[in-house]
Amino acid sequence: MLPKPHAKEIDRKARMALPHQPVPKQDPSARIHNFDEVYLHYDLESATAEAKRCIQCPGAPCVKACPLHNDIPLALWQLEHGLVEEAAAVLRETSTMSEVCGRVCPQVIQCEGACIYVKKGKPAVAIGRLEAFVADYQTTHSGRDTTTAAATGHRAAVVGAGPAGLTVAQLLAKRGHSVTVFDVWPSGGGILRYGIPQFKMSHKVVEDLVGYTKKLGVEFVYDTKVGGDLTVDDLFKQGYEAVFLGVGAGVAADPKITGTDLKGIYNATPFLIRANVAEELRPPELKAPPEIGDRVVVIGGGDTAIDCLRTSVRLGAKEVTCVYRRTEAEMPGNEKDRALAKEEDVKFEWLTQPIRFIGDDNGNVSAMECRRMELGEPDESGRRRPVPIEGSEFTMSVDTVILALGYWPDPLMGETTPGLDTHDWGLISVDEETGRTSREGVYAGGDDVVGPSLVVTAVAHGRQAAEAMHEYLMQQE
């Protein structure tokens, strides 16, 4: 491993003149016919050349902008010298899933958004794709480090095998604790598998991640609903001394309009699972693939909506339209993914709100009544509130509708765990520094604490909670 470079070793001017290495990606005309990852991978030569563009800024704004504070300049310094595994090791110091974050983090508003090149009107160093490159390289070459500390004899349960739960499981196992992960789905990964489509991130990445967690000695118990099949109290009775709750926020928001029970209307998560997850890993009620018509409308504007739109394109729909009640400027999802959707010929109806679904004689959705909106004063989220325009109603013909209106937390954990404080429809109340809840020995993090957020937020919460849980476990008899 090379130490951090001295300022004298870096010729900033010369570096800034180096050409950006574009990240290769599938052409839209080809990728709309497959579910393979859109972004192809750097080879060693182009990855090294791109890493050389980093000017090792004093104060490292990219590190500050990364929620995990990955030491990006140090990793890129290793990479530019061909020390790929060392680069991966630097990033893995702070990230439990570099291969995931490298692919799905919204880098434009994080590390890459803070890159000095952006201020100069040039493409940022491709930090995300370089992170994915070094992590993949390490996995294929020497493999990830599976060293764990000597067994402590302490046992922890993790509820939820999403990024928050997997992070806690990995970090506690590395400290020598015995860890069991419980999940209601038939396989691990949470939304990484049961949500994010494979054209953004291949399930091979998720399999490697879960496989690595198993190699650390973590056990997985699937098809088990905590709060249903067993409770948090039962886990303590079974001898677990600490419990982490990483159950996400998976309850779909209700559009509160008539006609949602018509055939051809899907909620986003079941739709994505049926379209993207291998049949053997789907629960029994989601075995059938989705039936998609020629004209598909997706309602919503976040990452989930964009993923549904792009999935519909790949399933062969002829006309795919996003209906969103504000304008593009207020859209919450990753702008890079939105640009890819546009390249894939997805259409957008801004400032439009559905008010009723209309069915044909066979109970299939055939049309959608909508009204136009205009932007009013900002609401509590700071975004301008959409206000209906009187008399602007119109009807759109549709064959398939996908509802991607956002998610709520499941209140189940609060309802079935005595002493666990929740707020705002079921979000779990925690100490922000440690993830400690009001119930002794119970910790929480990820979407079940903050509501729908990002993978990197879940990883950051998992890291904090694992540290606090380790301290707690070591104080137990």
Ligand SMILES: Cc1cc2nc3c(=O)[nH]c(=O)nc-3n(C[C@H](O)[C@H](O)[C@H](O)COP(=O)(O)OP(=O)(O)OC[C@H]3O[C@@H](n4cnc5c(N)ncnc54)[C@H](O)[C@@H]3O)c2cc1C
């Ligand atoms: C379609 C979609 C696309 C997204 N795209 C991106 C993206 O591109 N980039 C990004 O950064 N973020 C994205 N996100 C958000 C990101 O995936 C989440 O913020 C992140 O997965 C949250 O992690 P988590 O571990 O808190 O919860 P989850 O990933 O939701 O995992 C929770 C796990 O808990 C399990 N569970 C729930 N209830 C119980 C129970 N009672 N008992 C046992 N197990 C239970 C679930 O089965 C699940 O496996 C996307 C989200 C969606 C829905």
